[in-house]
Amino acid sequence: MHASLTVRAALVSLLLLGLGLGAWHLAVARSGPAVKMDPEYAKLMGATATQGKSAMPGPGEVGAKIWQHLRDPFYDKGTNDKGIGIQLAYSIARVMTGYLLAVAVAVPVGFLIGMSPLMSQALDPFIQVMKPISPLAWMPLALYTIKDSSISAIFVIFICSVWPMLINTAFGVASVRKEWLNVAKTLEMNPVRTAFRVILPAAAPTILTGMRISIGIAWLVIVAAEMLVGGTGIGYFVWNEWNNLSITNVITAILFIGVVGMLLDQVMAYLQRLISYAD
Template identity: 70%
Template sequence: MAFGLSFRAGVVSLLLLAALLLVWQGATSGFGGSSSSLPAGMDPEYAKLMGLTATSGKSAVPSPVEIGAQLVTLLSDPFYDKGPNDKGLGIQLGYSLGRVLLGYAFAVLLAIPLGFLIGMSPLMSRALDPFIQVLKPISPLAWMPLALYTIKDSNTSAIFVIFICSVWPMLINTAFGVAGVRKEWLNVARTLEVGPLKRAFTIILPAAAPTILTGMRISIGIAWLVIVAAEMLVGGTGIGYFVWNEWNNLSITNVIIAILVIGVTGMALDQILAAVARLVTFPE
């Protein structure tokens, strides 16, 4: 039954994608357009920036066919390096993934132990809650100027921003999952004189793992979203910088390709953690 539903959902998704691509192709092909020139005195590059072409009815937005052809070109040599402003898509993606995974790893090392402490101790939960509620709503990018001023390194600052935005969902979900472990299980452990450390690893962690993984999935999505914006600000390398650099070059095709790569990569990161979550989820 589940397989049948998944298959039907996949077919519907493919049909929707095909319909979207057909509409997109038709909208950018200039059906029924008539030839006309640009307004007098308008620079062609400015016209391209404004979405105007020399042929009315034909959009300056690239078609799916054009994007596909350019994607093949980019993927044919994704790791070339011709200088600071001309690196392959694979290199740029690698820089972004490296920053995200490093900042995310630091967040895991802080958020999960601290979440355990908050979840197991009502005193610490009440004591730390005001700090969490004040720091949690702050936009991650608001930390960037302070990070650049104090750290004085754009790469490390971007990692710090990833760290600070990844902490809160993991911390809150870990604390919630730990606090929500069934009291009967904990009472049995106390009756059997199971020590606190062993109780944490053999009872609390397995019971709270699905909730913790949910927080980790939320965090990785936020981290991947934020790194793109952060790299646009700090520049240098990364998929976010690639988007900004291609926009400055008026290469809308490459911008759209980068957007698709960002989306697919984010989905892949989420699905990896979703698979891990399924492994640690058991029916009671």
């Protein structure tokens, strides 16, 4: 008898996790030669130099660090020592602000492009040029014009999330089935009613796909953007811990970034399921 696919897949996942953690543990456990030195000097050098311990933390240390962060995620002990929860909250707030602004712009403009072949052709060269620009390339320009690092980061999120939504909305609107539009016409529906009752629900799955791609990109970009602008946020936290040479915290932050990214994606996937329709 075979267990269900889900159970078997979960077992394989756990096995791979165990193997990975084991390999990690073995890789960092090897100790190099200990160097004899003056005890005062040894205090300054730390365990890596004096006992030959690896500078890379093992899974146990990272686990303990994660637990420590989870127990007290929202402490605030000054500029360079805030709980990981606060840092993540800053990042999420920036991402959501930039992202929602992008939705507010991309969906109506995408609608216009999708409805009007003229606007579609007229705006196409701009979109084609703007789309491949790395969002971080905008950063100096944003800093110079906006003169506020936090708003500049939001602008960078806006500019990187706008394109997939714009293109998907335009595509979704342009490919609404002619027969549905014909139904709307024979029902003498006015353009606004047609847009909200026919075109929007018809294009919604495609629009949501664009929104899901965008939130993924926004979460990728925020880390890099915060490394540049500094101050707060998970990207700044990673860079700060690198400056502190706390590899344990860097690994912890990497894991948290992954988990939050996954959660954001799952929320979008849930919304996608809500508005999708079987044809």
